[in-house]
Amino acid sequence: DTEVTQTPKHLVMGMTNKKSLKCEQHMGHRAMYWYKQKAKKPPELMFVYSYEKLSINESVPSRFSPECPNSSLLNLHLHALQPEDSALYLCASSRPTSGSTDTQYFGPGTRLTVL
């Protein structure tokens, strides 16, 4: 079972709203990722959690705030976003094996529109 789930599928929010994206996996993976993907572009890494600790922040603006409540859940809290933040937000997970052998499995994404 290589399923990563994300909610909601679509989200429309105003620039003053606060919302959260949720991601869940039950594969026993201990690394989880948030990506942002604009149309016709590859995914851009935002954050990586390894064993529930933030290990990588790719200089993401503070209006994006990640949270990893437990090994199965990953949230992305959104506040005061800009229209240019509209994108597909993808969550992924992997086994954090030594070296770089771990394969990332992706969820279906949340299509975010900021008005």
Place this chain on the structure above:
Amino acid sequence: AQKVTQAQTEISVVEKEDVTLDCVYETRDTTYYLFWYKQPPSGELVFLIRRNSFDEQNEISGRYSWNFQKSTSSFNFTITASQVVDSAVYFCALRETNAGNNRKLIWGLGTSLAVNP
């Protein structure tokens, strides 16, 4: 510096044609991993294959096959007898082992494949 090039931006074929998607990579590392992902219009990135740099054996999975050649730094993907359901954007990606705990994938820009009935 590491880099992945997918020179074909868009490809359009008619159903049942064979199609090859090219991927050329650059790395200074001797141990690395290469990946292919498929992204249909629904948006989900679907993992297709992972190949490590020590395994140059070609791989076949149903209608899909991959040709890894270290001599030309290429990891090409062929779909045989294409079907409309193969229409998607296909991404090639590279991961170096000297990245340590950095789990960053280096992505190509993707190739958009349209298979027409």
